[in-house]
Amino acid sequence: MKKKLRNIILISFSIVLSFCLFYFGTDGFQAYTAESARIYRLMEEKPFFPNVTLEDSKERVYEFTEFEGKYAVLTFIYTSCTDVCPQLEMNLAEVYKQIPSELLGEEIMFLSISFDPDRDDPKTLEKYQHFFSSDGETWRMARINNEEQLSSLLDEFGVIVLPDGEGGFTHNSAFYFVGRDGELLDVMDYKKTDEAAVKIMDTLQNDMEG
Amino acid sequence: MVQTAAWVTSLVFMSLILIVFAVVAWKSREKSDYEPIKTKWNKARKVYATTLVTILLVACIYTLRELPYDLPIYGESQDPTLVDVEAVQFGWIMSETEFKVGEPIEFDVTSTDVTHGFGIYDEDMTIIAQTQAMPEYTNTVYITFTKPGTYKILCMEYCGLAHHYMVSEITVTE
Amino acid sequence: MKRSFIIGSLIFLILIIPPIRIYMESMMIIHMLVQLPLLIVVGWCIGEYIENKYPKLFELINGNGVSGIIIFVAITMFWMLPRTLDEALTFPIYEIFKFISLPLAGFLLKDSWRKIKAFGRIFIYLNYLSMFGLMGWLYLDSPIQICNNYLLEQQKTLGWGFIFITALMVLYVLQSVFTDQSEEE
Amino acid sequence: MSTAIGSKNVKSDNKLVTASLILGGVVIAAMMIFGILMLFAQGGVINVSDAAFYQFLTIHGTGMIGAAALAAAGVMWYFLGKYVELSKKVFIWFLALVLVGVVLVVIGVFSFEYASAWTFLYPLPAISANAWGVTGALLYLFGMLILGTGFLLLYIDTGRAIIKNYGSLGKGLGWDVLSGKKRVEDAPPKAVVASTMVTIVNVTALIAGAAVLIMNIINVINPSFTFDPMLAKNLTYAFGHIFANAIIYMAVIVVYELLPKYAKRPWAVTKLFLVAWTMSTVFTLLIYTHHMLMDFSMPKWMLIMGQALSYANGIPVLVVTAYGALMVVHKSGIKWDMASGLAFMSMLGWTIGAIPAIVDATIVVNHVMHNTKWVPGHFHMYMGLGAVVMLFSFMYYLAKIDSNVQETKLDKFAFWCYTIAMMAISIQFLVSGALSTPRRWAIHYPGWMTPAVFGAIAGVFLVIATTIFIIHFLRYVKNRGTLGSDLHEEKAA
CATH class of the missing domain: 1.10.287 (Helix Hairpins)
Structure with missing residues (x-):
């Protein structure tokens, strides 16, 4: 009898232990991939956008503080990408279209940042812009020339970029929603454009009313 | 029949x-x-x-001699009309809904969400052809209407609570 | 019996040497299907030694083998989550946990495998069979890159690796149920 | 039967088997009520909301398959246990897990409005157009997973026991007899052959089912993990078709054991019999593809194979099992009572149910019959008049050998009432199918309503008959152990 009791206790204990392992290992059954875990952590940390120097498609050079006081929606891309990036930008264009034009540039900026500064010079970026009817003003495309700044930004925002050895990169994709002071507000699924647009509008409206 | x-x-x-x-x-x-x-x-x-x-x-x-999967042999200069059919919860999006008697038609059926069933019913509500409408796959139904009238498209695979409202119409004229 | 302890420790030490460790982890399929199983083997070998040296210990912590097998399943499943493999490369704490938890799993498996008898073994085996098949499917079919540290290509290779293992497991089942087993009992 | 194990602990074994039969029988009767409600709703007699209708649909399908499989597994366990040593502990675990699974499924469906039909066709559990949430889907899917785990445990045990006693599953199917290594007289008994077949096909089915269930669970939890829907569909039907099909192969053991006993004639295992069961094993594993005849993107050879093997699958029952049963009964002066009558009737149900199945497995017919009510027509005949009747036959048999509860006129009435009502329901479905009525529709157009109303009324009689069957069985359970018929002695010997 004593043996039986001990077995039951052992089994219960092992079940509880297994449960804990999975509970903590998946942030409370939330994050099953490193990508979702990354987003989860980002939301916990709410990092600030580091001050980097951008060079955009109109060859203007400025720091990120230029956008201070405005919301920003960011994506990370490289123009020679053939699979995810075009899709990512296409979806971003859809979000862009859903934002009322009087807010664009005033309250909110769209910004696509290239992590391939060697190839994505302003000319290339300008060409790339046309595919998505980005105006270069309220939706800008820019590169970061300083390698150190670039890697610190990618690091801070948890963007992992792996060269695939054939001139391309494999990287994770999402919409990054940055607040007025440069703090990261949300990382949104780039496949759910409507959801993203609603979220952005809600935040804007709340902010403007309050 | x-x-x-x-x-x-x-x-x-x-x-x-x-x-x-x-x-x-x-x-x-x-x-x-x-x-x-x-x-x-x-x-x-x-x-x-x-x-x-x-x-x-x-x-x-x-x-097994004649299967609905096989592409029928069309006569000369008789190109079939290609119709894109997309099933969504809960309706049919069709690129064309008006046809002629004797016109060979190919319905390319797919779905954007869950699995649906594409069933063509004639005026007497008798089913004359069907295929599954699946996400990521396209199934082709070959059909040539012989009688004019209003035909109905019914959903044949359970797809959610409004499954039985997923009905559409196509017209066939002389 | 001391030999198995030495073999186990030796494998462990080899696995822990940084260049070897980094090399193994640079390829997803080797990481998951070679390094992780070897760590379990380490535990198994050491378990064999300890089982002989301190037979009472297992009696105390793993009475009928069920609790041990539950922990084993939990740990191996944990390391099959797409996330954990990734995190092991990014966070040292995960890496350390990997080198502790997996030998522990093997250690418990050694003792439990003996205790749970034919019935339990078949059940566990069939569960892993379907789990491996599913993992193969997941890695092959996923249009998105599941892991951040590995390329899509690597993911596919791993998927095929899992499918291959599943196929072998199916073959093993077939041969064991359709060939005569009566003499062995 | 030299291999028979003495009737050790028959009593407590019987308790477990009756538990599975009571649970199965009661659930089957309850599910019939949902069936009637659905038919009345389709016939326009009563008003059922769309959400409720599809919840009924989901629970009716899941419940019927689950309950029938549960009771049939009990029957198989009862007879197989006479020849090999089965673990009682495993059977208790099996019952417990099935119960837990059922509770989860019921909560998922009724409290969380989950309604994906029992086929839970990917990606429907995750994409419900907001009809149900993640919780409902997870409860249902986990419930099914636990239920399946229970069954898997049971079949591992039967497989283990058969291998232990006969050497291998191949020998359990009598392959050594077929290859001439062993004399026909030494072939494994029919109950063992059937159990081996079911063990093989159902372990396969359950592994496929576990994979597709976990895949659905992953998809529900995290919709960004997507899978190939065609592969998912294949696995779903490999699981669903085989598992549902295996019910009759478990239950038919009753017929094998009862008819020769009642007719006082031997029904020996022959080579033909063994060939037939090996054929059934292979066909049952492969013919699930006849559910996918309207998936034009499938490889064509698989679909043609689906038709050809579905045709071939009729041969074992038409030529061997049913024919053998008829030979045993023919001019035998058999003593008809409820058990033998139901056993005989079930063979009729199985064979006539095979006909519309074969017809529907024809690709050109399937083109206009797939997912019409023709399909439920065939399987209501095959399950309702075949498999389930075998279970009732076993209930009466058990009552007869293990108690002094007598059969009354009422039982006889129930027999005919059940037969005619079930016939009517099946025919009603077939007629609807021939009228192109789509299946799984919450409403019907006026032209389709009449058969549904007819079926619903027949359903009321069906429930009455089933209730009488179950009451008889419950009376037995109360009076268990009181010595009854002379058949009892035969069994103990």
């Missing part, structure tokens, strides 16, 4: 089996030795089995 043929065939064979069972049940009240019955009916089984296998084989091969 296929339905009638299927119904009649089934009914004939089902009745036949019913009769055999009824006769055996009726005769079960008699009592005789098992050995002679065994010899007799084991012999009969050979004939019966051969007949049955032959019937099944012939029927199987016969019905």
Whole structure:
């Protein structure tokens, strides 16, 4: 009898232990991939956008503080990408279209940042812009020339970029929603454009009313 | 009509089996030795089995001659009309809904969310063709309408609570 | 019996050497299908030694083998989550946990495998069979890159690796249920 | 039967088997009520909301398959246990897990409005157009997973026991007899052959089912993990078709055991019999593809194979099992009572149910019959008049050998009431199918309503008959152990 009791206790204990392992290992059954875990952590940390120097498609050079006081929606891309990036930008264009034009540039900026500064010079970026009817003003495309700044930004925002050895990169994709002071507000699924647009509008409206 | 043929065939064979069972049940009240019955009916089984296998084989091969999957042979300068069909919860998005009698049509059926069923019903609400509408796959239904009228598209695969409202219409004119 | 302890420790030490460790982890399929299983083997070998040296210990912590097998399943499943493999490369704490938890799993498996008898073994085996098949499917079919540290290509290779293992497991089942087992009992 | 194990602990074994039969029988009767409600709703007699209708649909399908499989597994366990040593502990675990699974499924469906039909076709559990949430889907899917785990445990045990006693599953199917290594007289008994077949096909089915269930669970939890829907569909039907099909192969053991006993004639295992069961094993594993005849993107050879093998699958029952049963009964002076009558009737149900199945497995017919009510027509005949009747036959048999509860006129009435009602329901479905009525529709157009109303009324009689069957069985359970018929002695010997 004593043996039986001990077995039951052992089994219960092992079940509880297994449960804990999975509970903590998946942030409370939330994050099953490193990508979702990354987003989860980002939301916990709410990092600030580091001050980097951008060079955009109109060859203007400025720091990120230029956008201070405005919301920003960011994506990370490289123009020679053939699979995810075009899709990512296409979806971003859809979000862009859903934002009322009087807010664009005033309250909110769209910004696509290239992590391939060697190839994505302003000319290339300008060409790339046309595919998505980005105006270069309220939706800008820019590169970061300083390698150190670039890697610190990618690091801070948890963007992992792996060269695939054939001139391309494999990287994770999402919409990054940055607040007025440069703090990261949300990382949104780039496949759910409507959801993203609603979220952005809600935040804007709340902010403007309050 | 296929339905009638299927119904009649089934009914004939089902009745036949019913009769055999009824006769055996009726005769079960008699009592005789098992050995002679065994010899007799084991012999009969050979004939019966051969007949049955032959019937099944012939029927199987016969019905496999023309399959709905195969692209029909179109006459010269008779290009089929390609129609894109997209099933969504809960409706049909079709690139074209008006057709002519005798016009060969290919419905390229797919789905954006869950699995649906694309069933074409004629004016008497008899189904004349169908295929599954699946996400990531495209199934093609080949059809040439022979009668004018209003045809209905019904969803044939359970797809959610409004499954039975997923109905659309197409018109076929002379 | 001391030999198995030495073999186990030796494998462990080899696995822990940084260049070897980094090389193994640079390829997803080797990481998951070679390094992780070897760590379990380490535990198994050491378990064999300890089982002989301190037979009472297992009696105390793993009475009928069920609790041990539950922990084993939990740990191996944990390391099959797409996330954990990734995190092991990014966070040292995960890496350390990997080198502790997996030998522990093997250690428990050694003792439990003996105790859970044919019935339990078949059940666990069939569960892993379907789990591996599913993992193969997941890695092959996923249109998105599941892991951040590995390329899509690597993910596919791993998927095929899992399918291959599943196929072998199926073959093993077939041969064991359709060949005569009566003499062995 | 030299291999028979003495009737050790028959009593407590019987308790477990009756538990599975009571649970199965009661659930089957309850599910019939949902069936009637659905038919009345389709016939326009009563008003059922769309959400409720599809919840009924989901629970009716899941419940019927689950309950029938549960009871049939009990029957198989009862008879197989006479020849090999089965673990009682495993059977208790099996019952417990099935119960837990059922509770989860019921909560998922009724409290969380989950309604994906019992086929839970990917990606429907995750994409419900907001009809149900993640919780409902997870409860249902986990419930099914636990239920499946229970069954898997049971079949591992039967497989283990068969291998232990006969050497291998191949020998359990009598392959060594077929290859001439062993005499026909030494072939494994019919119950063992059937159990081996079911063990093989159902372990396969359950592994496929576990994979597709977990895949659905992953998709529900995290919709960004997507899978190939065609592969998912294949696995779903490999699981669903085989598992549902295996019910009759478990239950038919009753017929094998009862008819020769009642007719006082031997029904020996022959080579033909063994060939037939090996054929059934292979066909049952492969013919699930006849559910996918309307998936034009499938490889064509698989679909043609689906038709050809579905045709071939009729041969074992038509030539061997049913024919053998008829030979045993023919001019035997058999003593008809409820058990033998139901056993005989079930063979009729199985055979006539096979006909519309074969017809529907014809690709050109399937083109206009797939997902019409023709399909439920065939399987209501095959399951309702075949498999389930075998279970009732076993209930009466158990009552007869293990108690002094007598059969009354009422039982006889129930027999005919059940037969005619079930016949009517099946025919009603077939007629609807021939009229192109789509299946799984919450409403019907006026032209389709009449058969549904007819079926619903027949359903009321069906429930009455089933209730009488179950009451008889419950009376037995109360009076268990009181010595009854002379058949009892035969069994103990």
